[in-house]
Structure formats: C-alpha cells, structure tokens
Amino acid sequence: MGRRLVARGKEEVMEKLRDVELELEEEITEQIKEDFLPLELTVTSEEMSELFTEEAYAEDIAMMLGRAEEGEIKQGDIERKVNKSGLPEKIKVELKKKLKAVRTELSWEKLDDILSKVVAEYEKAKVDPREAVGIVAAQSIGEPGTQMTMRTFHYAGVGAIYITLGLPRIIEIVDARKKLSTPTMTIKLLEEYASERNKAEELAMKIQETHISDICNIKASTEDKSVWLSLNEKELERRYIKREEVKAKMKDMGTDVQVDEMGDGQLRIHKEGIESFHELSKLERDVSKKLIEGIEGIKRVLARREPGGEYVLYTVGSELKRLKNQKIEGVDFKRTTTNNIAEIAEVLGIEAARNAIIEEMINTLNEQGLDVDARHITLIADAMTMDGEVKQIGRHGIAGEKASVLSRAAFEVTVDNLLEAAVHGETDALKGVTENVIVGQPIKLGTGAVELVVGK
Amino acid sequence: MKKEKVPILEHELVPKHEVLGEEAVAELLDTYKIKKEQLPKIKLSDPVIKEKEIKADVGDVVRIRRESRTAGKALSYRLVIE
Numbered sequence: 001m002g003r004r005l006v007a008r009g010k011e012e013v014m015e016k017l018r019d020v021e022l023e024l025e026e027e028i029t030e031q032i033k034e035d036f037l038p039l040e041l042t043v044t045s046e047e048m049s050e051l052f053t054e055e056a057y058a059e060d061i062a063m064m065l066g067r068a069e070e071g072e073i074k075q076g077d078i079e080r081k082v083n084k085s086g087l088p089e090k091i092k093v094e095l096k097k098k099l100k101a102v103r104t105e106l107s108w109e110k111l112d113d114i115l116s117k118v119v120a121e122y123e124k125a126k127v128d129p130r131e132a133v134g135i136v137a138a139q140s141i142g143e144p145g146t147q148m149t150m151r152t153f154h155y156a157g158v159g160a161i162y163i164t165l166g167l168p169r170i171i172e173i174v175d176a177r178k179k180l181s182t183p184t185m186t187i188k189l190l191e192e193y194a195s196e197r198n199k200a201e202e203l204a205m206k207i208q209e210t211h212i213s214d215i216c217n218i219k220a221s222t223e224d225k226s227v228w229l230s231l232n233e234k235e236l237e238r239r240y241i242k243r244e245e246v247k248a249k250m251k252d253m254g255t256d257v258q259v260d261e262m263g264d265g266q267l268r269i270h271k272e273g274i275e276s277f278h279e280l281s282k283l284e285r286d287v288s289k290k291l292i293e294g295i296e297g298i299k300r301v302l303a304r305r306e307p308g309g310e311y312v313l314y315t316v317g318s319e320l321k322r323l324k325n326q327k328i329e330g331v332d333f334k335r336t337t338t339n340n341i342a343e344i345a346e347v348l349g350i351e352a353a354r355n356a357i358i359e360e361m362i363n364t365l366n367e368q369g370l371d372v373d374a375r376h377i378t379l380i381a382d383a384m385t386m387d388g389e390v391k392q393i394g395r396h397g398i399a400g401e402k403a404s405v406l407s408r409a410a411f412e413v414t415v416d417n418l419l420e421a422a423v424h425g426e427t428d429a430l431k432g433v434t435e436n437v438i439v440g441q442p443i444k445l446g447t448g449a450v451e452l453v454v455g456k
Numbered sequence: 457m458k459k460e461k462v463p464i465l466e467h468e469l470v471p472k473h474e475v476l477g478e479e480a481v482a483e484l485l486d487t488y489k490i491k492k493e494q495l496p497k498i499k500l501s502d503p504v505i506k507e508k509e510i511k512a513d514v515g516d517v518v519r520i521r522r523e524s525r526t527a528g529k530a531l532s533y534r535l536v537i538e
Contacts, residue, residue: 089528334467344469349504350534351520352469358525374525388497388537 073106085115087122130449132433134383137376141361144370145170161302161314163339169364173357176384176392178342183318185298188335189311197303200311203330204301205239207313207323209294212250212287215241216267220284225274227284229267241293249292295322320347345390353390357381407434465509472521473510476533481517484533492517498534505536512536 078099082092095118099106127133148167164172164182172180187207193199212218216231231246247267250259256272271283300316318338323331324347338344339360345353361377383398384391391397395412402408405428409417430436433443442448464470476484485492498505498518505512512518516536524530 088524088526088530090524090526091528093528337469347503348464348467348470349502350498351471351473351504351522352464352467355469355471378525382496386496388499388502388534 073103073108073111075100075103078103078106078111081111081115085119087119091118091122128446130444130446132445133379137379140372140376141170141365141380144365144368144372147370148368161300161316165364166368170361173341173360173364174380174384174393176341176390176397178340180318180340182316183338183340185313185315185318185320185323185336185338187301187313187315187323188332189313190330190332193330194310194312194332197305197311199330200303200313202240203328204303204313205293206328207294207298207315207331208239208301209296209298210239210241210292212246212290212292215239215246215292218284218288220280222277222280224268224270225280226268226270227280227287228262229269229287231265231267239293246292249290250287253286253290295319295326297322318343320344341390350385350388350390354381354385357384357390402432404428404430404432404435406430406438407432410434410438463509464503464507470504471523473504474519474521475510475512476517476519480519484517492535495533495535497537500536500538514538 078096082096082099085092085095087095099111099114145167148170161184162182163169163184164180168181188194189200189203193203212229215235216229219228219230220226221228229246229250231243236243236246247259247261250267250269251257253269254271258270258272260268260270262268269283269287274280274283297319298315298317302314303311304314306312318340320336320338320340320343323336324333327333337356337359341353341356341360344356358374358377358381361380362372362374365372365377380393384393391401393399399411400408402411405417405421405426409421411434428435430439430441431444433445436443465473481492492515495517500506500512500514504510505518510518514536518534518536520532520534522530522532
C-alpha cells in the first residue's frame with residue numbers, strides 16, 4: 001500500500017514537472033530535474049501530500065523565477081509562510097487563523113515582520129538550557145497537592161461505583177501500582193448500542209460476571225450424590241440469560257458431568273464416581289464458581305448516560321486484556337480505557353501508558369479544582385516510561401536507579417545504599433545535584449553549569 | 457467465534473508508530489548530538505511491536521507522532537530494546 005502510494009507520488013511529481021516544463025521553458029527545467037529527480041522517495045504518503053501541495057509547488061517555482069512576494073497575499077501564501085516557520089502545530093493553526101482574518105490589510109513586509117516576532121517570542125518562551133525542569137515539575141505538583149483532601153472517594157455518577165481520587169490516586173499513579181484499590185474500566189459502545197438504553201444495559205449484563213451462585217440456589221443432596229440447582233427466573237431475566245445457556249455451560253464442566261432437567265424446573269448435576277461427602281462438596285464448590293456469562297473479574301457494570309446522550313459502561317474491576325480477547329459485540333474497544341496503567345502498558349504498549357498517566361493525573365488534579373500545567377505532568381510521564389516499561393518514582397524506580405551512590409543514599413534507606421556501594425567498590429562521579437550539595441560544591445544546574453574561561 | 461484482530465494502533469490512546477530508516481536515524485542523532493542509546497526505549501515485547509502492528513527489530517528507532525496538549529503535534533523517538 002505504502003509503496004504504491006509512493007510510486008503514485010512520484011508520478012505526480014513527474015506530471016507536475018511536465019507542466020512546469022511547458023510553462024517555464026528550458027532554462028530552469030534542467031535545474032529542476034537536477035534538484036528533484038535524485039530525490040529518494042521514501043516519505044510516507046501523508047508527508048508527500050504535505051510536501052507537494054499546489055501552493056508549495058507554485059511557491060517553489062515563483063521563487064526560482066524571482067517573482068515571489070509581490071502583489072496580493074493569498075490564503076495559500078499565509079499557509080505556506082507559517083508552515084515554514086518551524087513553530088509548533090498548535091501555534092501555527094492559531095496564527096494562520098488570525099492572519100487570514102486580516103489578510104487584506106497585510107503587506108508582505110508586515111507578514112514577515114509578524115512571523116519573525118512570533119518566532120522570537122516562541123524562542124524566548126523555551127526552557128533555558130540546564131534549567132532544573134524536574135524540580136520545577138515536582139514543586140508544581142507538590143504545592144497544589146497539599147490542598148488535596150487526604151482520603152477522598154467519589155461516586156461515579158448515579159450508581160454506587162467508588163473510585164479512588166485525590167492524593168491517594170496521585171500516589172497510586174506515581175508509584176506505578178499494579179493492584180489498584182478501585183480498578184475501573186470505561187467501556188465505550190458502538191453507535192447502535194450507545195444510543196439505546198436497553199441495548200446498553202443488556203451489554204452491561206453480558207460483561208458483568210455471572211456465576212451459578214448468582215442465579216440459583218444450590219443444594220447438594222447426599223441421597224442421589226448430585227447437586228441440585230433451582231434457577232431464579234427473575235435473576236435470569238434481569239441478566240438476559242436463557243435456561244438453555246445455563247444447561248450448556250454446566251455440560252462444559254466435563255464429559256463425566258451429567259445435567260438433567262427435573263420435573264419441577266430444577267437442574268440436577270451428577271458427576272460419575274462421586275463416593276464420599278468430601279467429593280460431593282467439592283463438586284458443589286466447582287458448580288457454584290462456574291462462570292455463566294461475562295468477564296471474570298468484572299464485579300459490576302453500570303450503564304450511564306453521558307451529557308452527549310451516549311451510553312457508557314462503567315465497571316467495578318478492570319480486565320482490559322480479557323475484554324480485548326473476548327471481543328464482545330457492541331463494545332468499541334478503540335475508545336475503551338481503564339484506570340489501571342499497568343494494564344494499559346501490557347495491552348496497548350508504553351506510549352499508550354504514557355498517555356494514560358497524563359490523562360489520569362490531569363483528571364485527578366482537575367477534579368480537585370487544581371490546575372497544573374500539562375508540561376509538568378508530561379515530564380513525569382516521560383520519566384516514568386523512559387525505559388520502555390512503567391517505572392515508579394521512588395526507591396524501586398527512577399530514584400533507585402540513579403547512578404550516584406550519595407544521591408541514592410540521601411533519598412531512602414541510607415545505610416543499605418552506602419553498605420551496598422562499599423561492598424561493590426562503587427565510585428561517585430559527583431555529577432548530580434544531591435551529591436554536590438553533600439560535598440559542598442556548586443551544583444551543575446542553571447548558572448552553575450556554565451564555567452567562565454578568561455582570555456583565550 | 458470469529459477471530460478478528462483488534463488493531464492496537466487504532467486505539468485512541470495509542471499514537472502513530474513508525475520505524476525510521478537508517479538515514480533518518482543518522483540525521484536525528486546528529487540533530488541532537490546524541491548516541492542511539494540515549495533515546496527513550498521501547499521493548500521488543502511492547503504490544504505495538506509484538507502484535508506485528510509495526511515491523512521493528514532490536515536496534516531500530518521508532519518514530520512516534522504524539523498528540524501534544526501544548527504543541528498540538530509532537531514527534532518523539534524510541535529505541536527498540538530486548
């Protein structure tokens with residue numbers, strides 16, 4: 001696919017070149033051929049379309065002819081000029097919008113002037129080299145953190161789903177915990193399911209785990225050495241489960257298991273070779289634990305109508321991997337997330353985990369009415385996912401892996417760290433901040449990072 | 457049940473990944489004056505690579521087109537490790 005697009009792109013280039021040839025006569029065509037033909041076309045189709053827009057082409061030719069930047073400024077001119085500025089995407093979009101609004105009043109000089117001023121301002125706003133961004137990030141999250149309530153749990157909407165929020169949640173995230181206190185998934189649905197309450201609720205029941213013990217009374221009978229199930233019709237209906245499904249699931253338990261429908265609507269489960277009471281009670285336990293429907297580990301599922309009118313499922317318990325593998329119809333997996341970052345890393349990869357850390361932290365802070373700049377949180381997420389796996393910020397993660405002995409010892413478990421370092425004969429290069437503070441040297445940060453040399 | 461693969465790259469949390477050509481890698485390292493090993497890492501066992509969403513091997517550099525809250529779009533790179 002990609003190769004074909006590239007090939008087509010090449011054809012397009014050639015076609016354009018032919019047009020240009022006709023238009024510009026011989027003198028510059030030779031030059032263009034030399035410039036363009038050796039181009040190895042390994043760019044993606046997307047980049048190709050960016051590179052070879054009509055405007056870009058017209059511009060290049062106009063430039064060669066030396067008749068650029070005259071007369072009226074067109075939409076395309078603004079587009080092209082801004083694209084070449086090297087500014088971040090977001091600023092470009094804003095700038096284009098604003099420039100296009102005043103296009104008729106612009107002159108070429110003014111346009112250039114505005115652009116260079118914007119670029120200069122942008123350069124000024126960049127972080128200085130050697131600035132201690134990590135400390136700034138830590139303080140920026142730490143200070144508002146003091147205003148957070150220590151123990152805040154919260155309801156998710158109408159239902160009784162508890163979610164850890166506030167400071168405990170932030171700690172959970174930066175500690176990269178694998179076991180959360182309140183794991184939950186947000187399952188988005190495909191269109192036809194998301195718009196109808198009934199369908200969303202039916203799906204909710206399909207995802208929620210249902211064991212035999214949830215839908216019937218279980219009795220072990222010593223008389224005929226069998227387990228008797230009296231199904232609760234109301235529960236079956238509520239959970240959209242048919243009698244036949246239960247029977248089929250029970251038969252799955254093994255070839256030596258026999259399921260009979262008795263006259264009074266009860267199911268009798270008999271297993272061959274059951275002699276003792278002990279064996280019978282084991283069968284009873286196995287039966288009651290049998291999963292009839294849903295995903296193991298999803299304790300509850302609630303369908304909730306979002307402000308946009310879309311029904312979304314919220315769960316107690318998170319099993320992203322099982323949800324992905326089971327492929328339940330109606331679930332829009334592409335928009336489904338969990339608050340368990342370890343699961344996201346496992347199922348969707350490190351980049352998704354990084355995004356999830358940022359989302360979760362910003363949401364937690366915002367929910368508490370705190371506004372922390374996204375850049376600080378992005379930095380933390382970057383540091384945590386640097387090595388291709390989610391690492392905690394702490395003794396067993398980033399702080400514990402520092403190269404410097406003194407720095408590690410200053411952080412936590414001082415004696416252990418020093419002893420360990422002594423045993424291995426480690427050296428300390430005194431390059432970091434902590435080590436240099438300990439030995440009383442200027443730290444290599446900000447102005448401390450610059451050394452002056454007098455003379456030549 | 458029909459086994460249909462869920463393409464991970466299409467998940468809203470997963471940005472676009474692509475393997476970088478040799479020349480592009482050299483250019484990247486030259487721009488930042490760094491060695492390959494100084495790039496952030498991505499594991500070979502990462503779902504994006506493991507489930508054959510992209511073809512990458514140890515030592516390759518993967519370019520990631522992130523959606524950035526501050527910049528709109530941002531490019532990032534990761535070195536594939538064991």
